[in-house]
Amino acid sequence: MINVKDAPFGATGDGSTDDRAAIQRAVDFAKNLTLPNNAAVRYRVTIYFPAGFYYISGPINITNTNGLYLVGDGGVYLNTIIIGSTGGVIFDFSGSSLSGCENFTFITSTRNSPSTIGALFALTTNGGLNCGIRKCYFEMADTPTANGTFGSIGILNVRSEEFFIHECLVRANTPLLMSYTAVLNPSGINFTVTSPFQVLAAGDGSMGVTSINGTSLQTLEKRRPAMVLLGTNSLSFQGYLGRLSANTGTNESAILCVGYTTNLKVHATIESFSQILKVLSSGFEGNELNIVSANASAPTTNLIDFTGCTVKGLKLKVSLPVIAERSNRVLLFYQAESNPNQQSAGFLKNSEITCYDMAGNQFIISPNMLKKCENVIFNTERPFEKRGGRIRQLSNNNVSAGNNGSIVPASIFRFQQADVVSSTNSRGGYYRVWVDGVIRAGSYGSGGSAVMSFQAQVIINQNFSGIFDIPASTVITVGKSATNAAYLDISGVSINVAFNNRIGTVTATPRVSGQGQGEIVYYDGTVELQSDYLVNDPIPL
Numbered sequence: 410m411i412n413v414k415d416a417p418f419g420a421t422g423d424g425s426t427d428d429r430a431a432i433q434r435a436v437d438f439a440k441n442l443t444l445p446n447n448a449a450v451r452y453r454v455t456i457y458f459p460a461g462f463y464y465i466s467g468p469i470n471i472t473n474t475n476g477l478y479l480v481g482d483g484g485v486y487l488n489t490i491i492i493g494s495t496g497g498v499i500f501d502f503s504g505s506s507l508s509g510c511e512n513f514t515f516i517t518s519t520r521n522s523p524s525t526i527g528a529l530f531a532l533t534t535n536g537g538l539n540c541g542i543r544k545c546y547f548e549m550a551d552t553p554t555a556n557g558t559f560g561s562i563g564i565l566n567v568r569s570e571e572f573f574i575h576e577c578l579v580r581a582n583t584p585l586l587m588s589y590t591a592v593l594n595p596s597g598i599n600f601t602v603t604s605p606f607q608v609l610a611a612g613d614g615s616m617g618v619t620s621i622n623g624t625s626l627q628t629l630e631k632r633r634p635a636m637v638l639l640g641t642n643s644l645s646f647q648g649y650l651g652r653l654s655a656n657t658g659t660n661e662s663a664i665l666c667v668g669y670t671t672n673l674k675v676h677a678t679i680e681s682f683s684q685i686l687k688v689l690s691s692g693f694e695g696n697e698l699n700i701v702s703a704n705a706s707a708p709t710t711n712l713i714d715f716t717g718c719t720v721k722g723l724k725l726k727v728s729l730p731v732i733a734e735r736s737n738r739v740l741l742f743y744q745a746e747s748n749p750n751q752q753s754a755g756f757l758k759n760s761e762i763t764c765y766d767m768a769g770n771q772f773i774i775s776p777n778m779l780k781k782c783e784n785v786i787f788n789t790e791r792p793f794e795k796r797g798g799r800i801r802q803l804s805n806n807n808v809s810a811g812n813n814g815s816i817v818p819a820s821i822f823r824f825q826q827a828d829v830v831s832s833t834n835s836r837g838g839y840y841r842v843w844v845d846g847v848i849r850a851g852s853y854g855s856g857g858s859a860v861m862s863f864q865a866q867v868i869i870n871q872n873f874s875g876i877f878d879i880p881a882s883t884v885i886t887v888g889k890s891a892t893n894a895a896y897l898d899i900s901g902v903s904i905n906v907a908f909n910n911r912i913g914t915v916t917a918t919p920r921v922s923g924q925g926q927g928e929i930v931y932y933d934g935t936v937e938l939q940s941d942y943l944v945n946d947p948i949p950l
Contacts, residue, residue, distance in 0.1 A: 410455045411435050422461020424492065429465040440474045455480050464492040465499070466521065470606045473504035473535040481512035490514045493524030502540055503604040504533030511543035517550035517561065525555040525562065527581070531602065532568035532610040541573035549581035551629040557593070557600025559583045560632055567591050567602050568610055573620040580653050583633040584626035589616035589640030589668070596639060596667050617642035624648040631658030640668040652681040661710045662687040671695050683710035685727070688718040695722040702727060708734040711742030715755055715778065723760040736768035743778035749831040752944050756781035763788040769950055771825055776945035793949045800938040800949055807933045810919050813850060813897065814926040818916035821932055823950040826911045827942040828875060836875040838942035840913065842867045844904055846934025848919045850897050857896035857925055861889040865904040867915070880906045897923040913947065
């Protein structure tokens, strides 16, 4: 182990002396160590920083090496403190493999030129794999104009794969940024990542296999997401995403994914951010999100924005423990096209969505994205699925239809209309409702009971201007009881669809007779809904 305070390195750790040169001497010495009597074989030792305050006026060059690890003294908070006045990065690991640091606190100095990047890992022609950070604390300054307006960045990784961040707390304008390219323009910010010591790998490449565990990412203000991922694959995150402050700015997204993202696994609690995730362009495939979202600063922002994105194999679980944050926003949102007759370009396939807290299914998914769903299960308070172009209830609906002698229509299914009101000449389409149900009357302890099993379908057509035809209904009696027809007899049922305030309601009206006046009558069954509208699908309520 090399001690940066030992001779000939001579770091002081007193917080006022510039220790950059001393630390760099220790790093360079460690880089050039070779086996005794065999200069062709290099070996690496740990570089140890005793507890103290190490002020540095420039970045530390830990680039293009293998197996170099820097270790502070004690725990993760205020033991070995690096005070950065570097004008850019504090620790630069570009091109290094099997390297990293632990037990450091990184603080931006107010003297001279404040540091804007805590630690940089990047791929070069020399290498840049299998690196990581453990038990480190980053307290970067609020410098919103730095790094192309990403502001201060806690940890920046460009194509340095097989990477880990464990048990860290990162506070910055952008706490974590990982990218498959040094040119970050696809994010909407004109910025190119550079190292003061090395040339980063050109072009695009893979950025994946990252483990982030027990880590808290907190933004300064509302300017940038806590985690920005450009073209990232195979990333696992377990921890917390939040804000240290939220007075300035308009960003509400906790996670921003740019470009094709696959095998992303996030198990997180998100606070203050109103939006869990925003995806910019391209695909989002084979990802798992298990999220608790609470204390949103703007609880009308849609939770996940998939506008312009194709989504496959998503497993999503969202819990919203705060009741006031459960309505007036959509869980899976897709922005409507400017042309009201244009379908969404993106789609959702082979996925499972779980959220029991939304006020109703109308808040689960945008109707234009539901239109482009295939093989998707929605585990909600009223669960449903879409398979083969049909929307189907996933739970029986047990509804009273009054009693014998005083029958009332039972509301067995409700759905939000699919036509686009803003269109004046393209509102045409149809609904086909398929009912598989049972009508039962009487009770276990009464004088008698009766049951009838049936299947029915209703078709209702809508013309181009939004006018409905009269519903056409067909009912097939599959079977019925004949225990005591004189006391109770179910002779049939009529099925109808009516619309009011853009809500379609399917009703079942049984026909019951016999001496058992006052016996309660029930409908019990499931409904499938098929439709053909240009832009949207109806949403079951």
